[in-house]
Amino acid sequence: MENLTTKSKVTHYILIIVGTFLMAASINLVYEPLEMVTGGITGLAIVIKKVSSMWIEDGIPIWLSNILLNVPLFIAAILVRGKTFLKNTFFATISLSVALYLIPTVDIVYQDYLLASVFGGVIGGAGIGMVFIVHASTGGTDLLAMLIHKYKPYYTVPQILTVVDGVIVLAGVISFGLTKALYAIIAVYIAAKISDSIMEGLKFAKMAYIISDNYNEIAQHIMAELDRGVTGVSATGMYSNQDKKMLFCVVSKKEIVELTEIVAKVDPKAFIIVSDAREVMGEGFREYRQ
Template structure:
């Protein structure tokens, strides 16, 4: 990834920055207009910040920023600079919008608040993921935790969100916990629609420039590549299928790399439910 960042495209980076800011606005609106007035909790560090805010009376925005600072430092050193930078930009602007925008109770219906809070939150999280960042905290932490264990990454998301649901139930009653579950479900479905909820993905790149694409991948993503001979069914051209397993955080970077190395390449992305063997965990 460091090699890729040496050749920064100003327009591309500006687009990613703008997306991170727009995503932050959506996340802040989901909280200040729907979730906070209804005492319903979001997923991840945002939900943790809401819980801590109820206990300490500090603002959720400030707590969200404080929770993300140590994780961002670790992510910068261990996960990847571009991914961590745009994740922290998203968190910083989420904090800004949470403080700048008023908390307004638009509806008294807690179901509407739960659903629309989940929709806006899912749109915000899915949008920044689609462009090579994240909404911070948990995404970075999960990648770091996964290196110490062979367990699938999804279990860490499940554990943290289960803790948020149980804590919300203990603080406000099980009815609120159920509405929190509704919000988590809606937001996850929006992330599915905009990006992907699957942590590991397999990319199959069909190209007649196998050497160029493989070299570009090796320079920018530390992953093994399997090359399979192929032939175009219509053109009868000799081609290759380059198969590579990546994490969802590398999907945007992969798209850029392949498009630059061979704009005519065809890439199919599929869910990977499990990986055995030499899958590099420290990316």
């Protein structure tokens, strides 16, 4: 058990490091060279670097602004989310700052703003999603989004982040013009979709409702071959007015094909309804933790 816990912690830190380096890559290789403010503390840092370059050569580095601007949000995190959450967030914030320091600022899209908004949104969103998976944050507006999510759980963190970053993108219009801001909005939207997909993709499962006269045989095959539980639900066919037994089963996305094959083999005339389950907790799936 101790080895599993240690392995889990190592995996969490690896995800945070990889995720923050992807985020830093999108900033230093795409957004900053094209002056695209995509929101967040790093977006504000791009503006600060531009403005401060009037008095300081090359302006205040983004990595330094990222650390300094996160101080008040860290204080809020201690009060609202506790020290455990802060530990992961502190590590992620430092990791992002280190990545911003190490990765050089180079224009890899050669002033192609459409390519920048798509490519930057994809790699940046992937990085955000990897960090959020382990319930961490890189500070800044994503930390603010996670704090808001605690009180508004019916909105996903990426959805909240989209709204907050959208406001900052509008502020970027003043500094860099409307055209760049419009492309930045595309990048923010793509990043939110990618991060949302990464977070929810790990939780998705499939629900199957099976109506067949051979329900007992089908249930036995599912339990034996897929090692999944099956629930029998009493139902009545309104057309025939006959009592029937409907089977209810939850499986992973990979197992749904095998499940339908099992049903078709036992009863080719069986009626099957398959739908998505956004999150499943319990035996055989993700454990519930208070």
